[in-house]
Amino acid sequence: MSKLKIMLGLLCLIGSGLKAQQTLEVAALQDAAATIQQQVELSALLAYAATDLAGQGKIVVDDALAAAMVSGDMLVEYQAAVDLVLAMDFSAAQTATELFSAEYASAMLELGMSVDELADASAAMMSTSIVAEMASTADTRPEGLALQNVLGNIAVTEDDRLRYNNALGQVSKYAQLSGAFFAASNDAALTSSIDAYVDANAIMIGDYSTVEYVFDTDEYIITWAIQGEGTGWTNYTSGNQASADDLYEHAQLLYTGG
Numbered sequence: 001m002s003k004l005k006i007m008l009g010l011l012c013l014i015g016s017g018l019k020a021q022q023t024l025e026v027a028a029l030q031d032a033a034a035t036i037q038q039q040v041e042l043s044a045l046l047a048y049a050a051t052d053l054a055g056q057g058k059i060v061v062d063d064a065l066a067a068a069m070v071s072g073d074m075l076v077e078y079q080a081a082v083d084l085v086l087a088m089d090f091s092a093a094q095t096a097t098e099l100f101s102a103e104y105a106s107a108m109l110e111l112g113m114s115v116d117e118l119a120d121a122s123a124a125m126m127s128t129s130i131v132a133e134m135a136s137t138a139d140t141r142p143e144g145l146a147l148q149n150v151l152g153n154i155a156v157t158e159d160d161r162l163r164y165n166n167a168l169g170q171v172s173k174y175a176q177l178s179g180a181f182f183a184a185s186n187d188a189a190l191t192s193s194i195d196a197y198v199d200a201n202a203i204m205i206g207d208y209s210t211v212e213y214v215f216d217t218d219e220y221i222i223t224w225a226i227q228g229e230g231t232g233w234t235n236y237t238s239g240n241q242a243s244a245d246d247l248y249e250h251a252q253l254l255y256t257g258g
Contacts, residue, residue: 023088025081025084025085025088026085026088028081028084029078029081029082029084029085031081032074032077032078032080032081033078033081035074035077035078036070036074036075036078039068039069039070039074040068040070042067042068043065043068044119046064046065046067046068047065050064050065055133091206092204092205092206092207093205093206093208094205094206095191095195095205096184096190096191096192096194096195096198096205097185097191098205098206099194099205099206099208099211099222100181100182100184100185100191100211101181101185103177103181103211104178104181104182104185107174107177107178107181108174108178110170110174110177111171111174111175111177111178114167114170114171114173114174115171117167117170118164118167118168118170118171120167121160121163121164121166121167121168122164122167124156124157124160124163124164125156125160125161125164127154127156128156130150130154131147131150131151131154134146134147134150135147176213176215177213179240179242180213180215180220180237180240181211181213183237183240184220184236184237187236187237189236190220190233190236190237193233193236194222194233197231198224201227203224203226203227204224204226207224207225207226208222208223208224209223209224209225210222210223210230211223212230215241217234217235218234218235218236218237218238218241219232219233219234219235220232220233220234220236
């Protein structure tokens with residue numbers, strides 16, 4: 001399976017899922033950000049197509065990838081939308097649903113940045129695909145010489161490997177957290193239990209300092225500064241957990257469009 005196609009699939013997932021009651025300012029920010037995101041996704045697709053054509057001896061026209069450029073107007077619109085949202089006053093979470101929704105939004109932002117880092121880190125590792133393709137047809141002396149020239153200019157280092165693996169680990173981490181917080185925000189039994197707990201203990205739910213999720217026990221641990229220690233809720237969203245096999249099967253469906 002093409003790693004680039006998997007990356008494009010991942011990029012398309014960012015921003016899917018939870019739908020909020022948006023203000024006009026937040027909706028405008030979403031639109032402005034999505035416009036730039038679409039340009040970046042298009043650039044990856046066009047770069048893939050241009051590389052494939054070049055490998056067939058096709059010569060693309062000047063500025064063939066110009067359609068994927070990010071214009072100055074796009075950036076100005078995005079920056080203006082950012083300024084408006086930064087100036088807004090968002091009150092602290094009042095319910096467990098709001099708490100988990102906020103954590104979900106934060107984790108999804110981290111996931112998006114992690115996917116970007118993985119895309120960058122993958123570039124060095126993907127140079128091996130060029131080597132593999134050339135090696136598969138290097139059965140003549142000129143082709144062997146061309147392969148040697150490429151090998152002299154392409155190096156995959158230990159730093160490249162570590163950066164790639166670290167980026168992959170971060171995507172895994174924030175994908176798990178995003179899914180967990182989204183599931184929690186929609187679990188009425190869990191949010192009702194937390195709301196009842198904070199009411200009984202005179203805790204302001206918006207004063208929480210950390211929210212953790214432990215996959216092995218399906219436990220949400222919330223720490224409030226007033227308590228100084230975490231309180232856990234276990235086995236509410238275990239039915240939402242996905243195995244590595246589930247992930248692989250879903251990737252295949254995304255790849256094939258099934």
